[in-house]
Amino acid sequence: MFARTVLAARCGAREEQGPFMNGDLVPVYDGELVEQPKLVRRLESRWQRSRVIPPAMKSRQALKDALAWLVRMPARFLGAVCRGAVVVVRAWRRWVRVHDYREAAEQSEKLADKFVEIRELTLFRWKVTGAVALAASAALTAAYVLYGGRALSLAVGVAAVALAVAGRRKDGSPGRKAVLAGPRTLTWTMDPQVLVDAFRDAKLIGKDETLRLVERAARIGDGWSVTVDLPATRKAADVIKNRDALASALAVDEVQLIVERVRGRGGHAGRVFLWVADEDPYAGPPLRTPLLDVEQWDAWRPVPFGRDARNRRIDLPLVWTSLLVGAIPRQGKTFATRLAASGVVLDPYARLYVFDGKGGKDWEAAERIAYRFVCGDELEHVRTVCGYLVEMVAEVQSRYARMSTLDDEVCPESKITPTISRDLGLGMPITAVIIDEVQVFLENPTREQVGGKKTTLGAYIADLLTYLVRKGPAAGVVVILATQRPDSNTIPSRLRAVLGSRFALRVMDWRDSNIVLGEQMNTRGYDASTLLPSHKGVGILRPDGETDAGADLLAMTVRTYYMPNVDWREICARGRALREAAGTLAGHAVGDVAVSAVDSAAVVKALGAGSRVELPEPLASVISYLGDELDEREFVPTAELVDALDVEPTAFGREMGELGCRPLRQYVPDGDSTRRVRGYLTADLRAAVGRMEADEIGSVGHER
Numbered sequence: 001m002f003a004r005t006v007l008a009a010r011c012g013a014r015e016e017q018g019p020f021m022n023g024d025l026v027p028v029y030d031g032e033l034v035e036q037p038k039l040v041r042r043l044e045s046r047w048q049r050s051r052v053i054p055p056a057m058k059s060r061q062a063l064k065d066a067l068a069w070l071v072r073m074p075a076r077f078l079g080a081v082c083r084g085a086v087v088v089v090r091a092w093r094r095w096v097r098v099h100d101y102r103e104a105a106e107q108s109e110k111l112a113d114k115f116v117e118i119r120e121l122t123l124f125r126w127k128v129t130g131a132v133a134l135a136a137s138a139a140l141t142a143a144y145v146l147y148g149g150r151a152l153s154l155a156v157g158v159a160a161v162a163l164a165v166a167g168r169r170k171d172g173s174p175g176r177k178a179v180l181a182g183p184r185t186l187t188w189t190m191d192p193q194v195l196v197d198a199f200r201d202a203k204l205i206g207k208d209e210t211l212r213l214v215e216r217a218a219r220i221g222d223g224w225s226v227t228v229d230l231p232a233t234r235k236a237a238d239v240i241k242n243r244d245a246l247a248s249a250l251a252v253d254e255v256q257l258i259v260e261r262v263r264g265r266g267g268h269a270g271r272v273f274l275w276v277a278d279e280d281p282y283a284g285p286p287l288r289t290p291l292l293d294v295e296q297w298d299a300w301r302p303v304p305f306g307r308d309a310r311n312r313r314i315d316l317p318l319v320w321t322s323l324l325v326g327a328i329p330r331q332g333k334t335f336a337t338r339l340a341a342s343g344v345v346l347d348p349y350a351r352l353y354v355f356d357g358k359g360g361k362d363w364e365a366a367e368r369i370a371y372r373f374v375c376g377d378e379l380e381h382v383r384t385v386c387g388y389l390v391e392m393v394a395e396v397q398s399r400y401a402r403m404s405t406l407d408d409e410v411c412p413e414s415k416i417t418p419t420i421s422r423d424l425g426l427g428m429p430i431t432a433v434i435i436d437e438v439q440v441f442l443e444n445p446t447r448e449q450v451g452g453k454k455t456t457l458g459a460y461i462a463d464l465l466t467y468l469v470r471k472g473p474a475a476g477v478v479v480i481l482a483t484q485r486p487d488s489n490t491i492p493s494r495l496r497a498v499l500g501s502r503f504a505l506r507v508m509d510w511r512d513s514n515i516v517l518g519e520q521m522n523t524r525g526y527d528a529s530t531l532l533p534s535h536k537g538v539g540i541l542r543p544d545g546e547t548d549a550g551a552d553l554l555a556m557t558v559r560t561y562y563m564p565n566v567d568w569r570e571i572c573a574r575g576r577a578l579r580e581a582a583g584t585l586a587g588h589a590v591g592d593v594a595v596s597a598v599d600s601a602a603v604v605k606a607l608g609a610g611s612r613v614e615l616p617e618p619l620a621s622v623i624s625y626l627g628d629e630l631d632e633r634e635f636v637p638t639a640e641l642v643d644a645l646d647v648e649p650t651a652f653g654r655e656m657g658e659l660g661c662r663p664l665r666q667y668v669p670d671g672d673s674t675r676r677v678r679g680y681l682t683a684d685l686r687a688a689v690g691r692m693e694a695d696e697i698g699s700v701g702h703e704r
């Protein structure tokens with residue numbers, strides 16, 4: 001059946017070798033018989049011998065490739081034409097919408113001014129487009145009439161080739177940019193240009209500005225970090241403020257992006273440290289408090305409070321300061337407050353006043369170690385708390401009086417020292433006044449007569465607490481307040497202004513966040529209302545002093561350690577055992593609940609000194625003019641004060657400056673727009689009053 005048969009190996013390369021060429025029978029591996037027609041063999045041999053054909057084309061693979069290229073050619077051509085069409089349409093769209101001009105106007109914030117010009121240019125370009133389209137159609141019709149269908153085919157062919165050239169696959173061709181695959185989250189670690197683009201997209205630097213890489217992207221903990229210098233005059237504080245925009249530009253959740261200003265040596269106002277966590281740094285199993293592993297603690301040491309996003313331990317200093325914890329319910333407020341308290345619980349020389357306005361089980365375990373303990377929200381509880389606070393104010397006065405009699409070696413500066421606080425003979429232990437759900441006590445409306453003046457029980461408690469927060473720290477008294485209603489009516493500004501450390505877990509809105517963290521903190525990038533509900537125990541800490549994350553850090557997001565009831569009970573039991581061993585268990589813990597006799601007139605006098613302080617002019621007039629608005633408004637223009645008080649502007653400004661009130665410029669509403677005017681922040685005015693009150697109370701305390 002076969003004229004001639006060849007046993008050919010399946011492998012083409014072997015067929016080309018000697019014995020196969022002369023038509024001998026050669027065994028192959030699977031013994032398949034294949035006929036090789038004469039004509040093919042002859043063509044093949046001519047092809048191989050030809051001198052015209054380049055050697056590269058003589059291999060079978062090259063032939064196959066060429067054939068494949070020819071087969072794919074129409075599809076590739078069509079693809080290139082389509083891409084070319086997209087490129088051309090895009091370019092035309094940019095042109096007709098005057099895109100470049102519009103962008104330049106937006107960049108220089110003159111879009112509104114240039115709007116008419118842009119609109120006219122757009123219209124003109126639409127007209128040009130219409131005219132060109134009409135001319136082209138007319139030309140094509142004329143060509144068709146004169147030369148028939150071939151002219152049209154030629155025109156279509158030329159257009160297709162032109163489009164295919166525009167849309168050919170080549171790096172850098174218009175309309176397409178080489179993009180790295182995968183999330184942008186990581187591309188910036190490989191290509192700093194991506195980071196620069198992200199800063200530009202987030203409007204943190206201008207279109208023509210760039211970043212200077214101080215340190216290349218490096219792996220730190222479970223994330224990537226980079227340090228960059230912003231262009232001159234750009235501020236790191238603005239990057240912190242607009243962290244959300246940068247997170248969006250980098251395509252990461254904002255909880256994953258940590259932005260810090262690099263300060264001190266090697267840092268400056270335009271140097272930014274960025275750290276992008278691989279995943280949500282606040283997810284994962286709760287963290288156990290390290291205090292469970294210690295037998296005893298020194299209340300003077302900052303207490304382990306939690307970890308920041310980079311897993312750095314954050315310790316909270318308590319002595320010399322006070323703490324306000326605020327959050328909506330069920331976010332971990334009580335847990336955080338108990339963490340702060342546990343440092344004091346584990347110090348046998350420290351004393352605890354625990355007042356729980358919620359009346360639940362949360363603080364039950366503290367009853368067995370507390371010197372004073374109240375749990376409940378009835379009137380009797382509020383009265384008892386008030387009584388104990390009066391006792392505490394008297395105690396602070398007495399401590400100042402006693403410290404002034406101590407010799408300089410023991411008490412060098414009328415301030416408590418670790419030695420004084422542990423000397424049982426002196427009786428001045430570190431005392432933590434812890435009040436959970438403090439609003440229960442502060443909002444009590446029961447009418448009271450205090451020092452001949454009509455007031456409410458709540459307002460009296462606020463006065464007592466303000467005194468303790470202001471005067472207590474130097475005498476070893478630490479006030480820790482927790483509230484689920486951090487609004488200005490609940491915690492009066494005079495009390496808030498003096499609370500040193502703040503911790504805000506999730507709150508309802510930025511106003512509540514500012515009430516806990518301090519005025520304008522949201523504009524600096526710290527807003528506790530943006531925390532996630534699932535992040536229980538995560539809050540923004542504004543410490544009153546140094547932390548491991550840095551002395552200059554204004555605030556930081558911290559995930560507090562998790563200390564459930566069982567651990568809290570264990571810590572309290574340990575605290576009791578320590579006190580029993582040291583002989584310091586006293587007060588409520590041993591059944592002594594009687595309030596010590598105090599000179600209430602002296603207490604009232606000390607408190608009254610603050611509210612009756614005579615303010616110097618012109619501050620006194622400003623305060624009296626503002627009245628309640630002092631707490632309600634944020635800013636008051638100088639012109640308004642000058643008008644209302646009928647004073648000479650230059651002298652007014654100078655005298656206010658001497659009292660520590662410096663004016664600044666702020667935008668105020670003016671009809672439908674805003675206007676930038678000089679004026680005073682009411683926070684500065686309140687602070688000035690606070691300073692004067694503190695000086696006055698201080699002098700009363702010392703007189704005693």
Ligand SMILES: Nc1ncnc2c1ncn2[C@@H]1O[C@H](COP(=O)(O)OP(=O)(O)OP(=O)(O)O)[C@@H](O)[C@H]1O
Pocket residue numbers: 286287327328329330331332333334335336358484536537538559560561562563
């Ligand atoms: N650090 C933490 N880690 C994980 N979960 C926590 C943490 N802190 C608190 N939680 C969870 O949050 C829940 C609420 O905590 P907590 O009782 O402290 O809230 P709260 O704000 O005091 O609520 P309320 O205002 O109702 O008293 C706890 O039961 C606990 O499961």
